[in-house]
Amino acid sequence: ETGVTQTPRHLVMGMTNKKSLKCEQHLGHNAMYWYKQSAKKPLELMFVYNFKEQTENNSVPSRFSPECPNSSHLFLHLHTLQPEDSALYLCASSRNEGSEQFFGPGTRLTVL
Amino acid sequence: GESVGLHLPTLSVQEGDNSIINCAYSNSASDYFIWYKQESGKGPQFIIDIRSNMDKRQGQRVTVLLNKTVKHLSLQIAATQPGDSAVYFCAGFSGGYQKVTFGTGTKLQVIP
Numbered sequence: 001e002t003g004v005t006q007t008p009r010h011l012v013m014g015m016t017n018k019k020s021l022k023c024e025q026h027l028g029h030n031a032m033y034w035y036k037q038s039a040k041k042p043l044e045l046m047f048v049y050n051f052k053e054q055t056e057n058n059s060v061p062s063r064f065s066p067e068c069p070n071s072s073h074l075f076l077h078l079h080t081l082q083p084e085d086s087a088l089y090l091c092a093s094s095r096n097e098g099s100e101q102f103f104g105p106g107t108r109l110t111v112l
Numbered sequence: 113g114e115s116v117g118l119h120l121p122t123l124s125v126q127e128g129d130n131s132i133i134n135c136a137y138s139n140s141a142s143d144y145f146i147w148y149k150q151e152s153g154k155g156p157q158f159i160i161d162i163r164s165n166m167d168k169r170q171g172q173r174v175t176v177l178l179n180k181t182v183k184h185l186s187l188q189i190a191a192t193q194p195g196d197s198a199v200y201f202c203a204g205f206s207g208g209y210q211k212v213t214f215g216t217g218t219k220l221q222v223i224p
Contacts, residue, residue, distance in 0.1 A: 002155065043156070043201070043214035090155050103155030 003027040004104035006091050012110045013081065021076040021107045023091030031097040032074040034066060035090040037106070043090070049074060050097040081111045124221045131189040133218045135202035138183065139211075142204035147176060147187045150217070151198045159187070159200075189220075197222045 004025045013019050025032065034046040048056035049068040063085075065077040074091055088108050092101040125131045137145075143164040148156035162169045162176045162185070169176050175188040189196055201217040 002157070004155070040216060042216050043203070045212055092155070100158055100161075103157065105153065105155050 002102045002104065004091060004093055004102050006089075006104040006107050008107060009105065010108045010110075012112065013078070014112050015081060015083070017081075018077070018079040020078065021089055021091075021109075023074040023076075023093075023104055025072055025074075025091075025093040025102070025104075027093060027095075027102060029093040029095050029102075030071050031094045031099075032068060032071070033092040033094075033101065034074065034076050035092065035103075037088040037090055039087075047076075048097060055097060078109075081109075083111050085109065086111045121216075122219045122221065124223055125192045126223050127192060127194060129192055131187075131192045131196070131220060133187045133189075133200050133220065135185050135187075135215050136183060137185070137202075137204045137213070139204060139206055139213065140180075140183065141206040141211075142213075144205040145176070145178065145185055146203045146205075147174075148201050148203065149196075149198045150201070156201070192220075192222050194222045194224060196220060 007022045011019060031050045033048050036044045036046055045058050046060045047066045052068050052071060063080050067075040086109055088106040090106045091104040094101045146161045147159045149159050150156045160171045160174050160176050162178050167178050173190045176185060178185045187200060197220055199217040199219050201215040203212055203214045205212045
């Protein structure tokens with residue numbers, strides 16, 4: 001175990017649904033990240049939070065809305081997604097922005 | 113465009129043999145590289161890193177070689193074991209996490 005947990009592990013949703021992905025880290029880290037991993041495509045950095053403040057938004061569509069209430073928790077709120085948003089969504093944390101990242105197991109999202 | 117890519121999508125290796133996984137990058141400003149291992153159903157796991165002021169770094173059974181002249185790095189795994197079966201991908205960073213690019217991954221299959 002890496003100390004980073006994600007729930008749910010699997011999610012199937014329709015395009016009109018609203019759902020949220022949750023990430024929690026038990027490592028005392030200050031930075032947290034959301035990544036998207038699609039089949040046969042490179043890992044894509046979506047958002048970066050450092051000390052609860054968003055420091056990076058990598059041109060992500062507004063149908064993805066991150067929330068970081070504290071340094072240990074990170075959410076990704078989803079609404080009106082498209083089938084092409086189906087992917088593995090990975091959360092990671094690091095002691096500080098730029099240091100070694102520890103990844104969670106990911107949430108496998110399927111949009112119907 | 114900017115890219116970090118892998119030469120081979122799948123690599124099959126006999127148990128006990130050495131494995132070499134390659135990665136090419138296009139951004140000459142990349143100054144830090146990480147190799148990740150991702151097992152099925154798990155998030156990426158840090159294996160080894162190297163900074164651009166080095167051309168070789170060794171870990172436990174793994175060695176990363178960096179050739180800045182041809183913008184190429186490789187991951188060598190000595191005495192490959194069944195537990196090494198996974199997808200391996202590289203990541204290149206410039207200016208910290210403000211600019212990170214990931215490779216698509218090479219699947220390593222170890223034949224017992």
